[in-house]
Amino acid sequence: MTPARKILIVDDDPQIREIVRFALQREGFLTAEAGDGVEALRAFDEHGPDLVILDILMPELDGSEVCRALRAHSRAPIIFLSSKDEEIDRILGLEIGGDDYVTKPFSPRELVARVRAVLRRLEPRDDGAVKASGKSLRHRGLRLDLDRHRVFWNEQEIVLTVTEFGLLRTLLSYPGKVFSREELMEGAYAYDNIVTARTIDSHIRRIRRKLAAVGTAAIETVHGIGYKLSE
Numbered sequence: 001m002t003p004a005r006k007i008l009i010v011d012d013d014p015q016i017r018e019i020v021r022f023a024l025q026r027e028g029f030l031t032a033e034a035g036d037g038v039e040a041l042r043a044f045d046e047h048g049p050d051l052v053i054l055d056i057l058m059p060e061l062d063g064s065e066v067c068r069a070l071r072a073h074s075r076a077p078i079i080f081l082s083s084k085d086e087e088i089d090r091i092l093g094l095e096i097g098g099d100d101y102v103t104k105p106f107s108p109r110e111l112v113a114r115v116r117a118v119l120r121r122l123e124p125r126d127d128g129a130v131k132a133s134g135k136s137l138r139h140r141g142l143r144l145d146l147d148r149h150r151v152f153w154n155e156q157e158i159v160l161t162v163t164e165f166g167l168l169r170t171l172l173s174y175p176g177k178v179f180s181r182e183e184l185m186e187g188a189y190a191y192d193n194i195v196t197a198r199t200i201d202s203h204i205r206r207i208r209r210k211l212a213a214v215g216t217a218a219i220e221t222v223h224g225i226g227y228k229l230s231e
Contacts (some may be wrong), residue, residue: 004047006032007049007050007051008047008052009021010035010054010063012053013055017035023112024115029115030191032046036060040054050077051115051118052076053076058105067097070097075149075161075162077118077163078161079111081106082104085103094202097206099162118206121162121165121166137173142166153214158211161206164210172186177228181200184200204227
């Protein structure tokens, strides 16, 4: 039997934490909680959650700082849960390493659906590209370890989030093929129809920055269509 996934709920409002906790536990998830940013980092180290639901406006450390701190050493998915609902806030949340962004007020049922959608990205996918290439995908100096969700450029590791890994995996499955944003959504977000084209652009920008840091510019923009991995 697959063990229950553990979710860390970080919000300075105890009522919000209670609503989220009840919704998640009703669906079989285990939960841990934190009421501010400093407590969140301690709780993450203590509980080792599979996913973090993270408020942005909090005392001590805000959610953006917590996300950056976690991303320095962890690939655990992060879903922002925030009252900041402008499009720029959503984009910034994704740019600093979030996997999804839910605004308050929110539907507990939708939040649980998004948690499930993000966690499914951690699961191995049974498709033709994986069958053809075994447990890794390779192209030039780029290698994706599919079992461990790790990425290497000439054996130098590049730390990607779960969502970033899914996007790069889709591109690397067919080097040179131009993927529209819709195709990337379908490939990397196979169970999630909530994302937008702007979400894809934000994640691609982060992947490009990480690739550039190790000396490669593997992803090309095909204007008016989408993206491809350089041949």
